Amino acid sequence: xxxxxxxxxxxxxxxxxxxxxxxxxxxxxxxxxxxxxxxxxxxxxxxxxxxxxxxxxxxxxxxxxxxxxxxxxxxxxxxxxxxxxxxxxxxxxxxxxxxxxxxxxxxxxxxxxxxxxxxxxxxxxxxxxxx
Amino acid sequence: xxxxxxxxxxxxxxxxxxxxxxxxxxxxxxxxxxxxxxxxxxxxxxxxxxxxxxxxxxxxxxxxxxxxxxxxxxxxxxxxxxxxxxxxxxxxxxxxxxxxxxxxxxxxxxxxxxxxxxxxxxxxxxxxxxxxxxxxxxxxxxxxxxxxxxxxxxxxxxxxxxxxxxxxxxxxxxxxxxxxxxxxxxxxxxxxxxxxxxxxxxxxxxxxxxxxxxxxxxxxxxxxxxxxxxxxxxxxxxxxxxxxxxxxxxxxxxxxxxxxxxxxxxxxxxxxxxxxxxxxxxxxxxxxxxxxxxxxxxxxxxxxxxxxxxxxxxxxxxxxxxxxxxxxxxxxxxxxxxxxxxxxxxxxxxxxxxxxxxxxxxxxxxxxxxxxxxxxxxxxxxxxxxxxxxxxxxxxxxxxxxxxxxxxx
Numbered sequence: 001x002x003x004x005x006x007x008x009x010x011x012x013x014x015x016x017x018x019x020x021x022x023x024x025x026x027x028x029x030x031x032x033x034x035x036x037x038x039x040x041x042x043x044x045x046x047x048x049x050x051x052x053x054x055x056x057x058x059x060x061x062x063x064x065x066x067x068x069x070x071x072x073x074x075x076x077x078x079x080x081x082x083x084x085x086x087x088x089x090x091x092x093x094x095x096x097x098x099x100x101x102x103x104x105x106x107x108x109x110x111x112x113x114x115x116x117x118x119x120x121x122x123x124x125x126x127x128x129x130x131x
Numbered sequence: 132x133x134x135x136x137x138x139x140x141x142x143x144x145x146x147x148x149x150x151x152x153x154x155x156x157x158x159x160x161x162x163x164x165x166x167x168x169x170x171x172x173x174x175x176x177x178x179x180x181x182x183x184x185x186x187x188x189x190x191x192x193x194x195x196x197x198x199x200x201x202x203x204x205x206x207x208x209x210x211x212x213x214x215x216x217x218x219x220x221x222x223x224x225x226x227x228x229x230x231x232x233x234x235x236x237x238x239x240x241x242x243x244x245x246x247x248x249x250x251x252x253x254x255x256x257x258x259x260x261x262x263x264x265x266x267x268x269x270x271x272x273x274x275x276x277x278x279x280x281x282x283x284x285x286x287x288x289x290x291x292x293x294x295x296x297x298x299x300x301x302x303x304x305x306x307x308x309x310x311x312x313x314x315x316x317x318x319x320x321x322x323x324x325x326x327x328x329x330x331x332x333x334x335x336x337x338x339x340x341x342x343x344x345x346x347x348x349x350x351x352x353x354x355x356x357x358x359x360x361x362x363x364x365x366x367x368x369x370x371x372x373x374x375x376x377x378x379x380x381x382x383x384x385x386x387x388x389x390x391x392x393x394x395x396x397x398x399x400x401x402x403x404x405x406x407x408x409x410x411x412x413x414x415x416x417x418x419x420x421x422x423x424x425x426x427x428x429x430x431x432x433x434x435x436x437x438x439x440x441x442x443x444x445x446x447x448x449x450x451x452x453x454x455x456x457x458x459x460x461x462x463x464x465x466x467x468x469x470x471x472x473x474x475x476x477x478x479x480x481x482x483x484x485x486x487x488x489x490x491x492x493x494x495x496x497x498x499x500x501x502x503x504x505x506x507x508x509x510x511x512x513x514x515x516x517x518x519x520x521x522x523x524x525x526x527x528x529x530x531x532x533x534x535x536x537x538x539x540x
Contacts, residue, residue, distance in 0.1 A: 088248035090381040092465045093388035099465040104210050106465060107203050111250035 002044050003129055004075045010047040011059045013127045014040065017082065017116050018051045020123070024115045028053045031112070034105060039067035044074045069101035069109060079129065082120035147452075154215040160195045161219035165226040168192075173227045173361070177507055181355040184317055184363055186265065189233060193265035197223070197234040199257075201245065206253055207261025212462040213396065217403035217454050224407025225414070228511045229361030231404045232518070233267065236313040236362065238400060239519070240268025240322045242393035243338050243380040251377065256340060259319060269314035271321045271341075271367050272390060274307070279524050281324060281333050282394065284387055290333035294369060296325040298383075301376050303339065305347075305369040313518065315367040316350050318343055322393070323369070324386045336386035340378045347372035358510035391469075398472030398519055399457035405479035405515040406450040412483075412490035412508045413443045419494050430493070439493060443486045450479040470532035477525040480515040487512035 004010040018040075021027050030036070037052035050058045050065060073081070077096045080086035088110055091097035099106050150158065168191040176185055192198065200216045202208020209215065216238060224231035237260075244256050259266045272281050280290035294307025305325050315321065320342045327335030343350065349368040356364060381389050420430035420440060430436045453475040460471045487509045491498040498505045516522055 087381050089243070089246045089389060089392075090385045092246060092248075093381065093385065093392040095466050097465075100463060102212075103462050103465060104203055104212055107245060107248075108205060110248035111253070114250075 002075050003079050004045055004047075007045040007047045009127060009129070010042055010045055010075045011049065013124055013129060014042065014047065014049050014078065015057045015059050016123050016127075017120055018049060018057045020119045021113070021116050022051070022053065022056060027112050027115065030108075034108060035068060036105065036109065037065065037067045037069070038109070039070045040078075041070060041072040042075045042078055043072070044076065047075065067101070069099060069106055071097065071099050073097045079124065082117060083124070084117060150218060151214070153209075154211050154218060157196065157200065157209060157211050157215045158218040158222055161197065161222040164192055164195050164197070165223045165230075169223065169226045169230050173230070174501070174504075174507075176227075176361045177229075178501075179360070181360065182316070182351075182353040182363065185361065186317075188230065188361075189265045189267065192223075192230070192234060193260075198237055198265055198267065199260035200234075201238055202241065202257050202260060203245075206257035208257065213399050213458040214455070214462055217400045217458040219403075220400055221403040221407040221410065221451070221454075224404040225411045226407075227361055228404050228408050228515075229359040231407065232313055232359055232401075233362045235397070235400055235404060236270065237268045237318070239270040239393060239397045240314070240318060240320065242270070242396050243322045243389055244340060246389065246392055246396070247380050249380075252340065252380075256320065267314050267318045269312050269318040269321045269367075270393070271309040271312045271315065271323045273309060273311045275310050277333065279521070281336065281387070282390060282520070282524060283527060284391075287334050287336065287387055288332040290326070293333045293336075294323070294325040295328045296335075296337055296339065296374075296383075297328040298376070299373070302373040303337075303376060303379060305339065305341065305372045305374055307369050309367040309369075311354065311364050312367050313362055313364050315343075316353055316363040316365045321367060322380075323367075324390055325369075326386075327383050330384070333387070335384045336390070337383050338380035338386040338389045339374050340380065341369075341372065341374050343367075345372050345374065356514070358507070358512075358514045392466050394519060395467035395469050395472050396461055398476040398525075399454050399461050401515075401519045402450065402454035402457060402472065402475035402479040405476065405483040405512075406447065406454055408483040408508060408512050408515060409443075409447045409450060409479070409486040412487040412505060412512070413440075413447050415503070415505050415508070416440060416443060416486075416490040416493045419497070436493065439489050443489055446482040446486055450475070450482045453478050469528050473520065473525045473528040473532070476520060477522055477529065480522065483512040483515045 031053040040049045048061045196209045199208040204210040220231045276292045277290040280286045296303045323339045323341045326333045347370040351365050353363050353365040423430045457471040457475040460468045497503045
């Protein structure tokens with residue numbers, strides 16, 4: 001059973017996480033420079049989020065625009081990843097995290113996500129999602 | 132042409148003649164490097180003692196970016212992706228695959244750092260490649276008793292005498308010996324795979340970045356090889372080498388998956404090397420058959436020879452198409468795909484051997500002479516099957532993909 005009881009809960013937590021990222025000036029400046037937009041497709045439960053510095057954070061498949069990078073993973077994988085229990089190279093190498101888009105852009109994106117890693121445990125805990 | 136129609140054509144047409152501008156620029160500079168720097172010295176280097184290494188040659192390649200082609204621009208690299216690496220290495224390999232492999236092996240050593248997503252590791256190691264002096268890396272997997280067992284997950288438990296790693300405070304201690312490691316003699320660091328002490332076979336395989344100036348690292352001896360003599364393959368021993376824990380890639384026991392990911396990433400590029408080997412043989416055969424007259428006609432005008440040349444050309448083109456597709460997929464997918472790079476390398480390796488053998492026969496007695504170059508191409512072609520996946524390993528990877536079903540996207 002997923003740590004997320006519903007799609008709504010997953011959407012609330014992950015959209016909060018990316019709202020935090022869009023409050024980070026460094027991230028926004030670099031995302032604009034790189035033309036970076038990210039589509040996150042979560043499964044079990046299903047939850048889709050579209051993030052861009054222009055459009056902010058949008059929830060739902062119908063809200064997604066064309067994204068430079070698409071990440072696909074289960075909600076449990078996302079939780080483990082953001083909590084720091086599952087490392088990015090392991091998630092990628094084992095196929096638990098699958099990414100489509102220019103790999104060069106992905107490689108640049110990962111270090112920019114540091115603020116999200118730092119804040120996620122508090123965001124998840126505030127939503128009642130256990131460690 | 133009707134505007135709407137031309138728009139719809141441009142949206143759907145594949146363009147086989149135009150590479151992205153940055154990739155094309157890099158390919159051309161690699162071609163110039165191969166023709167102007169490598170070609171004049173390649174015959175001499177091929178006959179040097181096994182341990183001879185031409186740092187000046189590497190320096191020229193370094194200056195055009197061959198040591199940092201896949202590294203992101205923010206760390207001083209060219210950021211041309213695997214498409215850039217593969218097309219450039221085809222150009223270099225068409226003159227000397229051993230030279231191409233020096234840079235290909237460096238990419239392989241860099242790959243775990245690129246895949247790590249760890250900004251500290253990336254900032255520590257990747258800028259090394261953008262200095263004034265050339266820096267090389269290597270990938271240390273193969274051992275005396277374990278080769279394929281370290282890259283086929285189902286065989287991992289049967290691996291014997293694998294290099295071990297043991298956690299000791301904020302370090303790991305590595306003990307063991309690697310064999311046939313390209314660039315080990317000259318690399319600044321190695322991507323090393325060691326199994327956690329106490330685990331069965333290689334089931335605890337873990338990936339580390341190991342600076343080769345650490346105490347306890349011993350390099351050599353250099354293997355005296357049949358081909359690829361310009362690059363050095365040697366042993367690498369680890370006598371209780373203490374590696375900082377932060378130099379581990381991923382997690383303990385996840386080395387097999389990381390090794391496979393980096394292999395899948397690199398196979399498109401090494402397929403480019405094999406294609407370059409085949410192209411070299413084809414070009415020599417075309418030149419010879421265009422001037423040699425037998426029975427009152429040039430060889431190229433004789434039906435039996437024409438059929439051979441046509442078959443060689445088709446194979447070289449097909450090999451190139453396969454590696455371009457693989458490289459493009461690798462540049463746009465994570466984890467790197469299994470199927471396309473494996474099929475590209477399997478086909479390109481076979482093509483290198485077939486085309487070199489046919490070229491050798493077309494040149495007759497001259498093909499057997501060192502001075503005509505095809506003899507070296509034949510020796511090099513046979514080496515393509517050994518590194519980054521033998522035909523047998525590639526066949527298993529391809530067949531697994533055929534039965535795995537497609538990704539959900």
